[in-house]
Amino acid sequence: MKTKKNLTRSSHKRILPLSSLVRCSSWIVALYCLTGILTSCRSSSQSDSAEETTAIQQNYFPEKVQIEYAKGFTIQYFNHYKIVHIFNPFEAKGDTARYLLLQRGTPRPAGYDQYQKIEIPVRSLVGMSSMHVGLVSFLDAQNTLVGLGNLKYVSSPEVLKRIAKGEITEVGNDQAINEEKLIAMHPDLVMTVGSATARMDHYKTLTDAGLPVLINSEWVETTPLARAEWVKLMAALLNKEALANEKFVKIAQEYKRLSDLTRNVKHKPSIITGMTYKDTWFLPDGDSYMAHFFEDAGTDYHWRNEKTTGSLPLSFEAVYPIALEAEYWLNVGFIDTKQDILAKDKRYGDFTSFKTGKVYNYNKRTNEQGANDYWESGAVSPHLILADMIKILHPELLPDHELVYYKQVQ
Secondary structure, X not given: OHHHHHHHHHHHHHOOOHHHHHHHHHHHHHHHHHHHHHXXXXXXXXXXXXXXXXXXXXXXXXXXXXXXXXXXXXXXXXXXXXXXXXEOOOOOOOOXXXXXXXXXXXXXXXXXXXXXXXXXOOOOXXXXXXXXXXXXXXXXXXXXXXXXXXXXXXXXHHHHHHHHOOOOEEOXXXXXXXHHHHHHHOOOEEEEEOOOOOOHHHHHHHHHOOOOEEEEOHHHOXXXXXXXXXXXXXXXXXXXXXXXXXXXXXXXXXXXXXXXXXXXXXXXXXXXXXXXXXXXXXXXXXXXXXXXXXXXXXXXXXXXXXXXXOOEEXXXXXXXXXXXXXXXXXXXXXXXXXXXXXXXXXXXXXOHHHHHOOEEEOOOOEOOOOOEHHHOHHHHOHHHHHHHHHHHHOHHHOOOOOOOOOEEOO
16 A cells, blocks of 8 residues: 555656646747747847948948039048038138938948938939029939929029929028928928028028938139039939039039130230129129139239138229229129110219120020029039130130120120
């Protein structure tokens, strides 16, 4: 009996109840599933990490731009992102706008928390200036434009077609931007015009809503090629560096060829430019964009040695003695005829250039809406503007050239 009892107890120790077996099996299954999940997660994480590493290591930008003339911005290239700095010329402290141009679908790099992120290539753009139309047109990217500050001042036939189809929205000028409309549109980028009042905090509502805002200050560059070179910034935003390089190098070469033509001319004709506005005659200083045009066109510009910030504000009486004798009069502004000039001030009729008919304006390519292509395609075609000036001032140097942007005021 004792042996049997012991055997029975021994048997009970070895045989688990059915409920215990079920619980044990459940734990085994759960442990197996958890192991599978962890393995799957680890595998997925490893896969994601591998994809991220591949994205970081891949060189998305084999073609790069180099900045040779412009002073207002820089571009640095990395495998999957670009770093852009735009310098504020209006602040003594040198307030700089910083941008991270991140290839779409790639991870954000560490260390650039204070940089505005712009995913590239930009697919939808709102431009606040007609010059921005010129930039996208130069790169055959008019289809990226979805908004403009003002729809009236557009020259590009392709962009005008998009406006007619309702594919481009008017969003208001820089001082009265329709923020609600812009936020509802949610474009990839809003490009504004740099000015003393165009600080980044001015666009806080837009940036807080997740809209990148880029300040374009091309107009403060002091040479024609420097101003035109801002097209390379647009190229970086669109990943169109190859096209920008191909086209810009030809423009620079042609510009230099033309300026070389006037280097040794025997006679440099004297010129006057502009006219009074509200009793003040604003003239380009000697280190300005327009003064460099005058120099490269082989002229004698009286204020070429005057250096200042911005234009030279002079009275009519201060300019009159110089203007009286100047051989040519260029860039008379919103004027179509000589009668329009006299309507402004009869004293203009005393100028030698007025009497001889050597008055020229840059409004030849003005359409019915009043948009002047000089400010649009002309901004990225300095070689054509220079060719026009040389044709006017030294016609013997370019006998076959037909004026593109300029015309004689009759």
